[in-house]
Amino acid sequence: xxxxxxxxxxxxxxxxxxxxxxxxxxxxxxxxxxxxxxxxxxxxxxxxxxxxxxxxxxxxxxxxxxxxxxxxxxxxxxxxxxxxxxxxxxxxxxxxxxxxxxxxxxxxxxxxxxxxxxxxxxxxxxxxxxxxxxxxxxxxxxxxxxxxxxxxxxxxxxxxxxxxxxxxxxxxxxxxxxxxxxxxxxxxxxxxxxxxxxxxxxxxxxxxxxxxxxxxxxxxxxxxxxxxxxxxxxxxxxxxxxxxxxxxxxxxxxxxxxxxxxxxxxxxxxxxxxxxxxxxxxxxxxxxxxxxxxxxxxxxxxxxxxxxxxxxxxxxxxxxxxxxxxxxxxxxxxxxxxxxxxxxxxxxxxxxxxxxxxxxxxxxxxxxxxxxxxxxxxxxxxxxxxxxxxxxxxxxxxxxxxxxxxxxxxxxxxxxxxxxxxxxxxxxxxxxxxxxxxxxxxxx
Numbered sequence: 001x002x003x004x005x006x007x008x009x010x011x012x013x014x015x016x017x018x019x020x021x022x023x024x025x026x027x028x029x030x031x032x033x034x035x036x037x038x039x040x041x042x043x044x045x046x047x048x049x050x051x052x053x054x055x056x057x058x059x060x061x062x063x064x065x066x067x068x069x070x071x072x073x074x075x076x077x078x079x080x081x082x083x084x085x086x087x088x089x090x091x092x093x094x095x096x097x098x099x100x101x102x103x104x105x106x107x108x109x110x111x112x113x114x115x116x117x118x119x120x121x122x123x124x125x126x127x128x129x130x131x132x133x134x135x136x137x138x139x140x141x142x143x144x145x146x147x148x149x150x151x152x153x154x155x156x157x158x159x160x161x162x163x164x165x166x167x168x169x170x171x172x173x174x175x176x177x178x179x180x181x182x183x184x185x186x187x188x189x190x191x192x193x194x195x196x197x198x199x200x201x202x203x204x205x206x207x208x209x210x211x212x213x214x215x216x217x218x219x220x221x222x223x224x225x226x227x228x229x230x231x232x233x234x235x236x237x238x239x240x241x242x243x244x245x246x247x248x249x250x251x252x253x254x255x256x257x258x259x260x261x262x263x264x265x266x267x268x269x270x271x272x273x274x275x276x277x278x279x280x281x282x283x284x285x286x287x288x289x290x291x292x293x294x295x296x297x298x299x300x301x302x303x304x305x306x307x308x309x310x311x312x313x314x315x316x317x318x319x320x321x322x323x324x325x326x327x328x329x330x331x332x333x334x335x336x337x338x339x340x341x342x343x344x345x346x347x348x349x350x351x352x353x354x355x356x357x358x359x360x361x362x363x364x365x366x367x368x369x370x371x372x373x374x375x376x377x378x379x380x381x382x383x384x385x386x387x388x389x390x391x392x393x394x395x396x397x398x399x400x401x402x403x404x405x406x407x408x409x410x411x412x413x414x415x416x417x418x419x420x421x422x423x424x425x426x427x428x429x430x431x432x433x434x435x436x437x438x439x440x441x442x443x444x
Contacts, residue, residue, distance in 0.1 A: 022041055022044065022046045024050065024052070025037070025041060025046075026038060026041045026042070026046050026047075026048070026050060026058050027050060027052050027056070027057075027058055027061060028386040029041060029058070030058035030059070030061040030062040030065070030067075030070055030074070031061040031064075031065065031386065031387075031388075031389060032065075032386065032387075033062070033065045033067040033070060033413075035067070035069055035070055035073070038058070038070055038073060038074075039073060042073065042074070042077045048074050048077045048078060048079040049078075049079055049080055049083060051083075051085075053248070053249065053300050053301065053304050054085055054086055054087070054300075054301070055083075055084070055085035055086040055087075055089075056085050056089070056391075057079065057080070057083045057085075057091075058070075058074055058079065059071060059074045059075070059079040059080070059081070059083065059091045060083065060085060060089060060090065060091050060094060060391075061391075062074060062091075063091035063092070063094045063095040063098075063100070063103060063107070064094045064098070064389070064391040064392070065371070065389075065413060066095070066098055066100045066103060066393075066413050068100075068102055068103050068106065071091070071103060071106060071107070072106065075106075075110050080203060080205070081107060081110045081111055081112045081172065081201055081203070082111070082112055082113050082116065082172050082203050082206065084116065087118060087119070088116070088117060088118035088119070089118050089391065090112065090113070090116045090118070090123075091107055091112065092104065092107045092108070092112040092113070092114065092116065092123045093116060093118050093122075093123045093126060094391055094392065095107060095123075096123035096124070096126055096127040096132070096135050096136075096139060097123075097126045097127065097130055097132075097392050097393075098369075098392060098393045099127070099130065099131075099132035099134075099135055099369070099393075100135075101132075101134050101135050101138060104123075104135050104138055104139065105138060108138070108139075108142050108168065108170050109168065110201045111170050111171030111172045111200060111201030111202060111203070112170055112172060113146075113170060113172040113173050113174055113180075114139050114142045114143050114146060114170055114173060115143065115146065115173055115174050115175075116174075122139075122143075123139050124136050124139035124140055124143060127139060141168075142168070142169070142170050142173075143173075145164055145167060145168060145169035145170070146169055146170050146173030147173075148160075148164055148169065149161060149164045149165070149169040149170075149171075149173060149181050150173060150174075150175050150179070150180075150181060150184070152164060152181075153181035153182075153184035153185055153188075153193070153197075154184045156188045156190060156193075158190060158192060158193050158196075161181065161193060161196075161197075162196060165196070165197075165200050171197055171200045171201050171202040172201065172202060172203050172206065174206075174208070177208055177209050177210075178206075178207070178208035178209040178210075179208050179217075180202065180203070180206055180208075181193075181197055181202065182194065182197045182198070182202040182203070182204065182206070182214050183206075183208065183212075183213070183214055183217040184217075185197060186214045186215075186217040186218035186228050186232075187217045187218065187220050187221060188221070188224075189218070189221045189223065189224025189225075189227060189228055191227060191228070191231050194228070194231060194232075195231075198235065204232065204235075204237045213239070214232065214237075215228075215229065215232060215237075215239040216239075218232070248300070248303075249300065249303035249304040249306075249307040250303065250307055251296070251297075251298065251303060252291060252294065252298040252302060252303055252306055252350075253288075253291055255303065255306035255307045255309070255310050256284065256287060256288050256291060256306065257288075258307075258310040258314075259284055259306070259309060259310050259313065259332070259336075260284055260288065262310060262313045262314055262317060263277065263280055263281050263284065263313075263332075265317055266313070266317055266325060266328075266329060272326070273322075273325070273326050273329055276326065276329040276330040276332075276333045277329050277333075279333035279336075279337065280329055280332045280333035280336055283333065283336035283337045283339070283340045284336050286340050287336060287339060287340050287343065290340075290343050290344075290348055291350075293348065293349075294349070294350050295350075298350060299350075299352060299353065301353055301400065301402055302350065302352070302353065302402050305376065305402040305404065308376065308379070309332060309335060309336075309376065309378055312328065312331075312376075312378045312379050312381065312382050313328050313329075313332055313378065315381075315382055315383075316328035316381050316382075324381045327380065327381045328378060328381045331376075331377045331378035331380065331381070331405070332378055334377060334404075334405045335376060335377065335378055335404040335405050338403055338404050338405050338425055338426070338427045338428075339351075339402075339403045339404055339427065341403075341427055341428060341429070342354075342403035342427030342428060342429055343403075344429075345427075345428060345429025346429050351403060351427070351429065353400040353401055353402050353403070354400070354401055354402075354403060354426050354427060354430055354431065354432065354433050355398055355399075355400055355431060355432045355433070356398060356399055356400070356401045356424075356426060356432075356433045356435060357396050357397070357398040357432065357433070357434050357435070358372045358390065358394060358395070358396060358397050358398070358399075358408065358434075358435045358436075358437055359394065359395050359396045359434065359435070359436050359437070360372070360394040360395040360396075360410050360419075360436075360437050360438075360439050361395075361436045361437065361438060361439060362438070362439035362440075362441065363441070366394075366395045366396070367394075367395060367439045368393070368394055368395045369393050369394070369412070369413070369414070370393060370394045370395065370410040370411065370412055370413075370419075370439060371389055371390070371393060371394075371410065371411045371412075371413055372389060372390040372394055372397055372399075372408060372409075372410055372437065373387040373388065373389045373390075373408065373409055373410070373411060374387065374388055374389070374390070374399075374401070374406050374407065374408045374409075374424075375387050375388060375406060375407055376404055376405070376406055377404075377405045377406060377407055377423065380407070393413075394410070394437075396434075401426050402426070403426050403427030404425075404426055404427065405423065405424070405425050405426075406423070406424045406425075406426060407421045407422070407423060407424070408421070408422050408424050408435065408437055409421045409422065409437065410437050410438075410439055410440075412440075417440050418440070419437065419438055419439055419440050420438060420440075422435075422437055422438070
């Protein structure tokens with residue numbers, strides 16, 4: 001199939017250590033728009049609401065990729081339409097910022113909340129800022145219907161509420177206090193409206209700005225709270241339902257120690273590999289010395305990045321191929337030296353991630369609607385790899401990236417055309433970095 005062929009090219013160009021668990025494999029399939037793989041995984045019972053370290057679910061990544069059929073598959077398998085990442089990102093926000101009008105309509109039809117905010121912007125405001133008037137118009141209509149829906153739910157107007165939902169009002173819309181129609185129905189003790197809202201995709205796990213959910217709101221009515229609680233429990237819902245946990249990476253100091261042990265195993269006695277090994281060992285020793293003054297709880301993205309370095313080097317050692325090990329040592333040396341330089345230019349502190357803003361350029365001019373993929377260089381030697389990508393399409397697009405050396409390239413999601421890889425150094429004590437990536441001349 002075409003999609004499988006696209007994924008094969010991406011994997012060949014940009015390997016990153018492959019996930020070892022089916023749920024993480026589903027995240028990778030969603031990111032790469034590998035529909036056959038996703039279908040096989042969900043058919044085998046893989047959780048559709050797994051989260052990565054930043055809180056992104058497969059639905060969020062599929063929306064970032066603009067893959068309508070992938071999104072439809074995940075929704076049909078019960079994916080929560082309004083799952084929020086750590087920074088507030090939702091599937092609707094990414095689809096809106098990428099101008100995917102059909103995807104926006106699908107998510108809204110499944111109840112997605114147009115009032116959700118990330119970095120102070122709603123999905124409509126983001127669409128306006130990125131120049132997608134058709135998407136903004138659709139969202140404006142959803143916001144208006146949502147406001148009417150909230151009013152009907154608050155006032156207990158069951159017939160009006162059903163009519164609004166039939167017209168496309170988003171079931172999970174919220175007011176300024178984060179209250180949803182489902183919460184109003186629970187407070188009112190209206191079991192019929194609760195049932196109808198749930199059938200239209202209302203999220204029973206959502207919470208308002210005070211942390212109150214549908215169970216807490218149902219408790220506010222002395223005359224109906226027992227009936228509301230029993231009704232919700234009969235449908236398999238429980239108070240304070242916990243969100244699926246994200247995988248956690250080991251502390252920075254633990255990964256530095258792991259790298260030290262791996263470098264000891266990889267130490268060459270003679271030959272050209274000694275220079276790369278010495279560079280890596282020297283940079284690592286200095287980083288370990290500096291890390292003694294770093295906070296015990298370092299940022300998750302930095303921990304994930306260093307742990308992946310250790311995993312890739314371990315994999316290279318296990319393969320027993322001297323050429324692959326040489327490439328891995330050189331890549332580790334480059335990466336650790338970039339991290340060390342960033343720390344030194346940040347006053348000995350960790351330094352933190354850098355805001356990388358990528359412009360996709362063709363013949364000296366910016367070309368939009370390209371996906372931007374990236375990976376640490378060391379993962380070139382890892383088999384069965386999966387690249388990472390900027391959630392928003394270009395141009396420009398931006399992402400916080402841990403200091404180090406990376407390969408970056410572009411892909412046109414409409415034509416599957418892939419650009420050449422560019423080596424990018426992130427760090428040097430900077431807070432921001434602008435990168436121009438070339439777009440293939442054949443398509444814009």
